[in-house]
């Protein structure tokens with residue numbers, strides 16, 4: 001996002017329109033890539049049929065923008081329940097009388113027309129929901145998040161590749177230190193000013209973080225393969241009690257989508273079978289696998305506060321910036337975001353995206369598991385509804401940071417918090433390790 005605080009009302013409206021249109025092109029790309037039979041099929045019990053996500057995006061847009069913000073008449077009140085994520089588990093959604101592909105496309109098109117119509121005469125102030133076009137930003141982010149979910153469905157889908165993209169840039173030929181040092185001290189976590197930040201990112205508050213070391217880049221496939229080869233999956237000493245139970249029950253032996261053949265590791269990636277590239281960040285590992293790897297490596301996962309301090313704190317000014325590289329929006333020179341590439345870039349890529357502490361790829365490539373439970377910040381206020389974040393707070397969910405190659409820049413920033421169950425593996429999640437300095441390293 002641009003710094004929306006500074007845009008005039010007309011520029012803000014134009015920005016909203018551009019973002020809505022850009023996002024819809026991505027949703028169309030993800031759903032036009034397969035045929036109708038594929039759209040209504042459930043590719044995995046973990047996911048909804050793609051056609052559910054599509055109409056759900058429209059349904060949320062109707063509820064928030066057409067009915068609430070615009071005060072317009074309901075378009076399809078009869079389908080509210082079908083597309084309420086809290087009413088039906090993903091596994092049950094294929095059995096519902098869902099809109100078909102053609103109806104779903106027509107429906108989201110109708111909703112969008114009304115939204116463009118009301119955008120022109122909706123005041124963008126006077127009410128928290130519309131202040132700085134927040135509700136529009138929330139809907140853009142919501143659709144982008146479902147686009148990433150649909151991308152994960154594509155990864156789970158059988159059959160030949162349906163999506164295509166250029167490979168990401170190579171890493172520059174330079175020797176990076178394995179770890180970077182982040183000195184102890186306070187920093188500002190969260191935000192009270194980012195216009196489209198969600199309730200769980202607010203408010204800005206000071207947090208003291210002890211000195212720590214952080215891996216310069218996310219853990220790579222080659223590094224993770226060494227953990228596997230060393231018997232890491234089978235050795236209980238690296239696993240938490242819960243992790244061990246899950247590993248045993250799910251018979252985990254490698255990241256999801258990996259298999260061994262001819263003494264080498266292979267993977268299936270969006271329908272392609274390829275040898276696992278050693279230099280790429282590992283992806284499709286659960287929190288438990290990340291935690292076990294870190295223990296094996298003599299390290300630990302960073303806390304959420306450590307991650308954010310490494311990503312945002314600028315020791316030169318003492319200020320927390322929007323992104324590791326500064327306040328400017330992400331672009332293709334700084335981070336691997338937005339499905340521009342269908343894989344993480346090699347570790348060490350994007351030198352222009354480097355944080356002041358020297359860490360790379362904090363934004364983009366892979367979501368990074370942190371050690372932290374998803375909890376409210378001090379002073380948290382649920383907005384615009386409890387079901388956005390509040391109902392998910394607690395020890396059931398772990399926080400992930402930084403976004404993946406499948407995350408759009410509208411739904412990713414230095415303060416952005418994602419959360420999921422620690423057993424999740426179909427998401428584009430990897431990790432990096434941290435450690436507390438030894439007494440003689442302080």
Ligand SMILES: [Fe+2]
Pocket residue numbers: 056060085142146
């Ligand atoms: Fe949703």
